[in-house]
Amino acid sequence: MSETAENRGSRLIDFDFIGNSFNQEDMLGAYLEGRKDVQKEIESLIKNRLQTTAISSSLLREKLREILVNVRDMYLRIVDLKNFECLVIIDDEDFYNKEKRWDAYKAGRNVNDSIDDIDLTFSIMPFSENLLKDKITAEGFYFKYVKSTS
Amino acid sequence: MSNQPADSFEHALHNYNASKKINTLQDCSDWTVTSAFYASLKFLEGSLFPDEYENPNKPGDIRTYETFSQYVSAHGHLIGTNPHKIRTQLVEKHITDSEVVNSFEDLKNACHTARYINYKVGPQRLKICLEALEVIKTYCV
Numbered sequence: 001m002s003e004t005a006e007n008r009g010s011r012l013i014d015f016d017f018i019g020n021s022f023n024q025e026d027m028l029g030a031y032l033e034g035r036k037d038v039q040k041e042i043e044s045l046i047k048n049r050l051q052t053t054a055i056s057s058s059l060l061r062e063k064l065r066e067i068l069v070n071v072r073d074m075y076l077r078i079v080d081l082k083n084f085e086c087l088v089i090i091d092d093e094d095f096y097n098k099e100k101r102w103d104a105y106k107a108g109r110n111v112n113d114s115i116d117d118i119d120l121t122f123s124i125m126p127f128s129e130n131l132l133k134d135k136i137t138a139e140g141f142y143f144k145y146v147k148s149t150s
Numbered sequence: 151m152s153n154q155p156a157d158s159f160e161h162a163l164h165n166y167n168a169s170k171k172i173n174t175l176q177d178c179s180d181w182t183v184t185s186a187f188y189a190s191l192k193f194l195e196g197s198l199f200p201d202e203y204e205n206p207n208k209p210g211d212i213r214t215y216e217t218f219s220q221y222v223s224a225h226g227h228l229i230g231t232n233p234h235k236i237r238t239q240l241v242e243k244h245i246t247d248s249e250v251v252n253s254f255e256d257l258k259n260a261c262h263t264a265r266y267i268n269y270k271v272g273p274q275r276l277k278i279c280l281e282a283l284e285v286i287k288t289y290c291v
Contacts, residue, residue, distance in 0.1 A: 083235065087263070096274050102252040109242060121235070125263040130270050139265070 046078060049118050050143070053084040056111050056120055057145070060088065063107040069094045072127045075141035079121075087141055088124045095126035158196030158218075159291065165189035166287060179276045180269035186283040187261035190254055191237060193290035198240055234258075250289045253282035 017023060053076050061071050073089040088108070094100045101124070108122030169185035172178050195218040203221065205211035207228050215221040221240075222233050241254055260279050264271055271279075 079232075083232070087266075096278075098278075101256075102248075105252055105255045106248075119235070121238075123259055123263055125259060125266065126275070128267045128270075128272075130267040132266055132268055135268075136266050 042081070045081065049081075049084065050076070050078065052115060052118055053086065053120055054143070056115055057086040057088075057122075060086070060108055060111045060122060061145070063111065064088075064090070064104055067100065067103050067107065069100050069104050071145075074145035075136055076143035077140040079140075083119045083121070085121045085123060085141075087136065088122055089127050089131070090124060092126040092128065095124070158192050158199070162189050162192035162196060162287075162290070165192060166283065169283065173276075173280070179271040179273075180264050182276060183257070183260045183264060183271050183279045186279050187257040190257050190283055190286045193286050194237070194241055194245070194250075194254065197290040198244060201244075203240075203244075245289075247289060249285055253285040256282040257286075 017027075057074050057076060061074065064071055070091040071088060072091060073087075075087040075089075077085050077087075079085055088104075090104065094104075104124050105122075108124065112120050112122065165185050166189040169182055169189055172185055173182040199218050199221070200214060200216045202212050202214050205213065206225055213224075215224065218233075218237065218240075222236055226233075226236065238254075238258065242251055245251055256278050260271065260275055
C-alpha cells in the first residue's frame with residue numbers, strides 16, 4: 001500500500017511532497033534552520049550598522065565642537081534595518097543662536113551624506129530642565145553617548 | 151491639469167490659519183508648533199509637485215509625478231515608507247534655498263521633539279517656529 005500524503009504528515013488538500021523521502025518534518029526543519037541563519041545575518045547587519053551610526057554620531061559631535069556648539073547628550077535608536085536616528089541635545093544658548101543652529105543642521109546633513117549603507121537622521125534639540133529621559137528611552141533610544149576615558 | 155497645487159496650498163492655508171488662531175490661546179504653544187509644521191509640509195508639497203523627478207533606484211529614469219502621494223506610492227517600497235522621511239529628502243535635495251530647508255528643519259525638530267520636553271514649548275522655540283512658517287509660506291506661495 002502506498003504511503004498517503006496524510007500519513008507522511010503533509011495534510012495539504014490536493015498537494016503532496018515530491019518523492020517519498022521528503023516529509024513535513026524535513027521541510028519545517030529546513031525552514032527553521034534557514035530562519036536561524038537569516039536571524040544571524042540580520043543581527044550581524046544591525047550590529048555593523050549600529051557601529052556606523054555610533055561612529056558617525058561621534059564624528060558629528062566632533063564637527064559641532066569645531067563650530068563651538070556644545071553637545072550635552074546623544075542618544076541612538078534603530079528605526080528599521082536601513083534607518084537610524086541620533087537625538088542630539090545641545091546647549092540651549094547654542095541652539096537659540098540661529099547661525100550656530102543652522103550650521104549644526106548642515107553638519108548633520110553632511111555627515112549623513114557621507115554614509116552609504118544607512119540613512120542617519122540627526123534630530124537636534126536644545127537642553128531643557130524639562131527633558132524627559134525616561135520618555136526618550138521609551139521611544140527606543142537605548143544607546144547613550146558615553147565619554148571615552150582613553 | 152492636476153489640481154494638486156491648489157489642494158495642497160488650500161490645506162496648507164487651512165493649517166496656517168489654524169496655527170495662527172491656536173497661537174492666540176494661552177498654553178497651547180505645542181499645538182501651534184504642530185499645526186505650523188503641518189502647514190509647512192503642505193506648502194512644500196504644493197511647491198514640489200507636480201514636477202519631474204528621477205527614480206531614486208534607476209538613474210536616468212525621469213518621470214512626472216502629479217502629487218507627493220503619487221511619488222510615495224511609486225517609490226516608498228524602495229526608499230522607505232515613512233512619508234516624513236521621503237518629504238525631508240525631497241526638500242533637502244530639490245529646494246535650493248537653504249533658509250527654507252533650515253526653517254523646515256526648525257519646524258520638524260520642534261514638532262518631533264516636543265514629546266521629550268513634555269510638550270512645554272517655550273516662547274523662544276515658538277518664535278523660531280512662527281518665523282520658520284513665514285519663511286516657508288513666502289517661498290512657496
